[in-house]
Amino acid sequence: MDLIVALAIVIGTMGGLATWGAVTLASPYVLIWAIFIAWASFYHSGGKMAGMKASIMAHIWGIIMAVVALIALTLFGVSAVNAGICVGVTVLIMILGAKVGLLSAIPAQVYGYAATAGLFLLGGAAYGEGTGGIIQVGVAVAVSMIIGGIFGYISEQIVGSLVNMGKAKYHGGCAHVTVSSNAEPIDNHECHCNVCKNVTGQLTTHVAFFKYEDLKCSNEGNLNRVPFNADNPDGPLELCLCKDCGAPIMLDDKQKRIRVAVPNVMGYDDAAFPAATYHAFYEASKGYKRPDDGRPVYEGLRPEFTWPRGA
């Protein structure tokens, strides 16, 4: 399914259900509008578990700073000048909080801050008088925004499975050319070779070999082929790049034995791709420490690997 259609269906449905639930519950601590703000903030904080944490932590920080501002303002006396000072100082501290990694999502801080101030100004009376009431306002916004962040995460998971529905188990590529396989890779390693290093710019590269006939390409005519190893232009492997956007799509084997995926640069869902099972082409002369993550380390491919017969 198309991503935008999936987002529309999932967030529309979940948003409707959440609204029905919040109205039915009628709790002053479950505010559907604050849930929606946090839900959106989840997506533009990058999504996934990391985006959820970053967004929620920043909301809470913003909420705390707004509560401090409102308490200070009621203590000093409400006037335009005092309001300006209280907001100015707390916003300054709030944004400096971004120096702490956990609180670095500045827009999400502001959503928490603004939502707290808004609820206090427009509906604060329902939460009680004085400092206690202001804290209750902050708690209500915090509870709602945490729910919103969690809803964001859940909706993203559902959208992800809708988008991938009907697709092959492994699929990569760009908007113009796709590669896919339902078969498992026949070899899956962390490559320490210099060619991979030069091409990807990564110290080591996660590389998966598929049998040639297993990895299907949607539009081979749209690929520019360049030697994978610039120092050995007659070698068997060719790096295939999309003619439209230049994205690397796969390594193809002139002898038609294998096709190679580099999941994190060739458009695969890298988080879902099985981890490499061993280290290949490591040499002590590389000048960095031999990997000690428990996976076998070889100076070439794993000894038991046998190349499939060419097609």
Ligand SMILES: [Zn+2]
């Ligand atoms: Zn390599």
Ligand SMILES: [Zn+2]
């Ligand atoms: Zn492309």
